[in-house]
Amino acid sequence: MSWIPKYTISNKLLTTIREIGESLGELKSFHLSDQDLAKLEIEARELSSYASTSIEGNPLPLTDVKRLLKTQKENVRDTEREVLNYNKALQSLYADVHSGKFKLDIKTLEKIQRQVVQGLMDNPAQCGAFRKAPVIIRNPRKIDEIVFIPPDSKDVKKLIGDLLKYIESNIAKIDPIILAGIFHRQCVIIHPFIDGNGRTTRLLTTAILGKAGLDLFEIFSFENYYNRNITRYFKAVGLEGDYYDQTDDMDFSEWLEYFADGILDELRRVRKTLPEQTGEKPRLEPHHRQILVYIEKHGSITQREYGAISSRSLASRKLDFDKLVKLRLIKAEGTGRGTYYVKAIA
Template sequence: MSEYKPPYYLTENMLSFVASISEKLGKLNVYNGLESKPHLRRNNRIKSIHSSLKIEANSLSIGEVKDVLDGKIVLGPEREVQEVKNAYDAYDLISEISPYSIDDLKKVHGVITRNLELQAGEFRSSGVGVFNGDSCIFMAPPFKQVPNLISDLFLWMDENKFKIHPLIMGAVFHYEFVFIHPFTDGNGRMTRLWHTLILSKWNQLFEFVPIESQIEKFQSGYYKAISDSHSNGNSNIFIEFILEQIDFVLELLSNQVQRVDYNLSEYLKKMLDVMEFGIPYSTTSIMEMLGLKSRETFRKNYLNPAIKLGLVVRTIPNKPNSKNQMYVKI
């Protein structure tokens, strides 16, 4: 039995978020959540990859990330294109690996940093710090301590996997892993992927819940929660921050699922099915995906009703007839 115990304690806020998240998951299961919606699952996976890489300063847009994954040529930095390919392959391993296996951890790191790092799949052999831009939040423990620290963390998770709620365990792991910073590079990407892995073993929906997109939106708050927890000597602030973001993402996802299903014409359902969230489309491209030739029919039965219901928005709202007009499903 390991004597190691990460420094944290349960609060009323944590328990409240756990209850709220569990309730939202129940609703998603009732709606048959993501299982019957492959486009929504894939779109959320793309969101996860794009946001996780954007946090690490990858400059590719979500559309360019989608193009890379579709096998199209993208005129971007070669390293950033490789990061996208690696991240997709790494996330694709989630169903095959164990959250409690250090060997699996190294295996996934080898994939996520493939052709990018000399120490891919190996713990670091030098000192590193955790940075928010140019600001150092804290210096990670000496590299010689990494194997023991990771071993303690993974043993603690394995021994407590049936005692500690996965939502709490995932958040604790996230903070502790960032603190240890076991690899020379790729720690942030690995942390967020492994957090998703822990949650997906509890509820498979989490495999396609883009928690990373919420962290990316509140990146300064994310780093502040890490810094404040480090100053306090426990991870409570960070745990509450992460649980709040998960709760909010599930609220958005519930709304997406309901809006796709609720009282929509077959025309709208068909159009929303071929469009992916957050990706801009031209009129021509949507019509091609739907196999339509009549622009009048498309506008009358598909586009105008979608805009009226707020399911699709114009990229240039003040100039609805602009030749550069695009449409985004929200």
Template sequence: PLTLEQVRAIEEGREIPATAQRARREVANYFAGLRFVEKNVKRNIITHAEVLKLHRIMAGDVMDQGKAGEYRDIRVKLGQYIAPRPEDVKPMMSDLLEWWNEQAGKISPMLSSAIVHHQFEIIHSFADGNGRVGRMLSLWELYRRGFDNHHIFSIDEFYWEDRPRYYAALENVRAEEGDLTSWLEYSAEGLRVTLEKVWSRIQKLTARGGKAKLVLRPKQEQLLHLLREHKALTPREIWDALGVSKQGALDLLRPLIKAGLVRRIGTKKSGRYVLK
């Protein structure tokens, strides 16, 4: 697995020599899928076309079998579970999309997102990449229901770190003859843990006097950590530490200054940046 710093490096287009090409592609695809969801967050009706496009984005060049952006035409078995026949995939997806578009809004987004996730995994619509797409569809439901207006969290990290329980929770639904209770409880736990981590990060990165709302980029998070650790940094120290150009450092600093998180002290020649 890639480290968080490697993931961020790939997101920002930096080279990671030791990273396998497939791993790099999977990370790049994930962020592309996330951008697709954010772009379509206000879409009221989600159709087959959007699901297929999301899969094409997230599974492009990383599939072991099948074609990206096309429902599977082969039988799939996962452990003891045999997924529905290929000819049943599209009708079952139509039923899921109909429920999602017409009924999901009547219940809590915490529940509806978990149901969309589970039902998609049961259908197992694609030959490969179903887990990634299913988790992204779940996040899409949370986002489009206004659960996270600034799109600053994703529950994938919880599932990734808790893979044995994640797969066991999905399997338990089958063992319990379709009873979703344990899955909904597990999903709610994941959402709680994820949001607690986000809140902790926000608390650590909050400086007094912050007025404007700002969604931090990874480099800006790193910069705030550096300022908290070193108290004050010159412009050169910032761009050297972050591995960016002088202009790149200024582009990172401007929103932080505008938001009241950072300020400049000293003269024009000997100025430094500090947390406000």
């Protein structure tokens, strides 16, 4: 029987996915030129290369990572090589997704891991090859404490094969966020390589988002969200105990909520940077014009009144007001719950 993950699509997850769609719509309402998109992609790669390696203990600060990626120096320390490897793999995946060449299979998985650990492992045979030995996940703060025992090496190829088959067969059938989230956690749990599992998984998660149809996947860094609270990330993505004791009861529901939160958080971060970067006023969407029409007819509008005429979430409605205030089309009056919005005087 094929592997099928267990998860529930909660109201929270549905709301977050809807807000991600709304945030993508907001981003696309900015008339981004190819130059703007290229700049955002570079910034996202810098942030991802920094955050994903930082999660694994790399001490280089973001400023040093940005400098390193710009200079591309040849004689590098291991900490620098780790960052350069990640950036190179990310660029390769972006290109493959955009050209339609990206294929999620074992060969690709091994290729990305090889790129990630190139020049960093003592045993070359462990580069680009599934592990042939057992591994144990220990508590980084208490090295004697075993947190998780992944599946036996003899089972890795089948488990990965089942996972990849599930993802590939459900592209265009299941929401990209759910699909990428399932891959992310299950791949980390299987732990197919001796080293480079987390970085390889996060890289391929980005590619899956793009292949499965998430717009603008290349201009944000969900790794940044994880790096801000690494302990929470490890707790959310992993398991405790022995894999074989957990596998029948493993549920992805809470992880998917956390995974979606990370994408939404990053999209909102990117959105805040756009006016300063593009220098252009964004196009107004129908929901923005809805606010302006209401104010024109009634003289003012409150959060509650907007909620009564709109299906958008509370967080998105707040962003709508913020955007119109920033564009100086409306202004806020009153304070707290008594806040209402009126037409700004030119």
